[in-house]
Amino acid sequence: MRAADDQRRQAALARDAELKKTAVPTSPPPKANGCATCQKELPAGALVNVKGKNYCYGCSIAAQADQCFACNKPILSAMMKANNRKYHPECLKCSRCKNQLTEGFRMRGKDMMCVPCSSKP
Numbered sequence: 770m771r772a773a774d775d776q777r778r779q780a781a782l783a784r785d786a787e788l789k790k791t792a793v794p795t796s797p798p799p800k801a802n803g804c805a806t807c808q809k810e811l812p813a814g815a816l817v818n819v820k821g822k823n824y825c826y827g828c829s830i831a832a833q834a835d836q837c838f839a840c841n842k843p844i845l846s847a848m849m850k851a852n853n854r855k856y857h858p859e860c861l862k863c864s865r866c867k868n869q870l871t872e873g874f875r876m877r878g879k880d881m882m883c884v885p886c887s888s889k890p
């Protein structure tokens with residue numbers, strides 16, 4: 770590697786960086802008939818609009834669904850609410866014994882615990 774080549778390359782890199790700084794960022798236009806989740810192309814009538822984005826029917830269900838606070842996945846069937854947060858029943862667990870909190874829970878500081886655990890010292 771000759772020093773002159775190296776210098777030229779450095780100069781080119783600096784110029785590129787400069788161009789990137791001045792270029793107006795342009796995001797590619799969203800595909801007219803694509804699902805925002807699975808990118809599947811669909812006829813306009815088959816798309817479901819959720820919060821300004823288009824989805825195929827299957828993905829629209831997940832897009833509209835509430836998200837589980839514990840695992841961040843859409844809640845598609847049963848939902849548990851605790852502290853104004855939503856959970857899958859299987860994600861709402863006692864922080865001490867890890868059992869599901871199907872029978873209610875109590876707060877211990879920031880921890881949710883099942884009733885038996887919360888009454889233990």
Ligand SMILES: [Zn+2]
Pocket residue numbers: 804805806807808809824825826827828829
């Ligand atoms: Zn989709």
Ligand SMILES: [Zn+2]
Pocket residue numbers: 837838839840841842856857860
């Ligand atoms: Zn979950």
Ligand SMILES: [Zn+2]
Pocket residue numbers: 863864865866867868882883884885886887
């Ligand atoms: Zn417990």
